Amino acid sequence: MMLNNADMESAYGSESCSNPDQTLKKETFSFQELTKTREKWVHTYGQMIGMGIVSFILILLLINSYRMSSKIEETHLIVSNLQTQFDKLSKLELRTTSELQKAESLEKENEKVMEHLSKASKEMKPMMINEDVRNQEKRNEENPYKDSVYKINSASYMFGATVDTSYSSSSDLSGESDLVLLDRPNPPANRAWCSDENEPVLTVNLANYIKPTAVSYQHFKWNRTVPHGSPRVFNVFACLDFYCEKTEPLISNCEYKSSGQIQEQIYPIPSNSRTKSIGKVQFRFLKNHGNVKKTCVSLIRVYGESPDLPKMKEYKMDPNSRTCSDLRNKYHNNPFLYDKFEYKHCGTLFSNGCCSVCPECCDECYIEDYTRKNNIICGILGGVFFAFAVMMLIVLCAYIGDRREFNRSRQNGRH
Incomplete structure (x- = not known):
């Protein structure tokens, strides 16, 4: 059966084209589903975000409250400390006021006693004073230090003591033997008076005449054990004449010990010594620590009593030197x-x-001072060198002048 075109178009059109109302319904349904899913997502995750923010704010509030509580505790402690201090101050004020009151009462009692004593002394008859006592008081008023006894180190270089090298053993410390008398708190190790003799002798001219009471020896600073070569046993004699030919023992067998780690060890002279006044002593070193060949002495002192106080030597500061x-x-x-x-x-x-x-x-x-000697030597050598340089310059100039004259004369002779 044959169909025409209109029928065919109507048939195909009915199959291919859909209803517009149905397409709109589908689109609205899909959009509603999307909005529902978004609302669900916003609802769930929004609640979670909100809870997180709230919890964070709560944590901050807890931290702040903890800090505030700690500050409050600190302020409570400060207040309590201040309160205790105020309590102490009040107690101290009470004590001071009570003590002041006691002192005032004692002063009043003392004033009353002094008044009674003054009245009694006025009523008493004047006592007779011995004429000798009056004369002694007058002498003391005129010269209060005349009868005083000074205990000094008379072997001090600064007071004027010197080493008598003529009657002492030879030493490595040439020209500076007096360093053994320089009273220093810590004598240096490399500036000791050393001698290679078997039993070296050191003779000292004291700064003034004294009645000796003690001698001492101090080695340079050591720890635990005394260094080898330091004096161990020595005797001290008083020289009765200038040449030390006549001597008198002051103290014997003085031992410098390592026990106690004391740098200066003092040896008192017996009180029954007959020596009255001496001006020169002699140290005789019998043994040294380590039993070595060389004996090295750092610092000796001789203490004694004297009515005259020695004056320290005065040395003027070199104007060219520094402060x-x-x-x-x-x-x-x-x-x-x-x-x-x-x-x-x-x-x-x-x-x-x-x-x-x-x-x-x-x-x-x-x-x-070797610096001054070195400066003088350097100055002399410098002057000699300068003079030699000037002379050589003059000779050189004269030689150059003669050479020029000789060349000129030769040139003139050729012409």
Whole structure:
């Protein structure tokens, strides 16, 4: 059966084209499903985010409250401490007021006693004073230090004591033997009086005549054991004449011990000694620690009583030298310049008070300042060298002048 075109188009159109109402319904259904899923997601995750924010805020509030509580406790502690201090102050004030009241009462009682004593002394008859007592009082008023007895180290270099090298053993410390008498708190190890003799002798001219009471020896600083070569046993004699030909024993068998680690060890002279006044002593060293060949002596002292107080030697500070603080700075910062160019005589440093500013300078000072000698020698050598250089320059100039004249004469002869 044959169909026409209109029928065919109507048939195909009915099959291929759909209803527009149905497509709109499908689109609205899908959009509603999307909105529902979004609302669910927002609802669930929004609640979680909100809970997180709330919990975070609660944590911050808890931390802040804890800090506030700790601060409150601190303030309570401060307040309690202040309260205890105020209580103590009040108690102290009460005590001070009570003590002041007691002191005032005692002063009043003392005033009453003094009044009674003054009345009694006025009523008493004047006592007779012995004429000798009056004369003694007058003498003391005129010269209060005349009858005083001074206990001093009369073997101190700064008071004027010296080593008598003529009647002492030979020493490595040539020209500076007096360093053994320089009274320093810590004598240096490399500046000792050393002798190779079997039983060396050291003779000392004291600063003044004294009645000896004790002698002492101090070695340079040591720990636990005394160094080898330091004196161990020695005797001390008083010289009765200038040449020490007649002597009298002051103390015997003085032993420098390592027990106690005491640097200076003092040996009192027996009180029954007949020696009255001496001006020279002699140390005789019998043994040394380690039984070595060389005996090295650091510092000796001779204590005694004297009516005359010796005066410390005065040394004028070299105007070309530095002040004490400058010496200290140069000693620590420029040791080469300090050793070679600074004036560091022991007497100058001690008498001008540099030892309190720079103790190290005084520990390593020189009796004879080699810096000045070196400067003088350097100056002489420099002057000789300068004169030699000037002479050589003059000779050279004269030679050049003669050579020019000779060349000129030769040229003139050729022409």
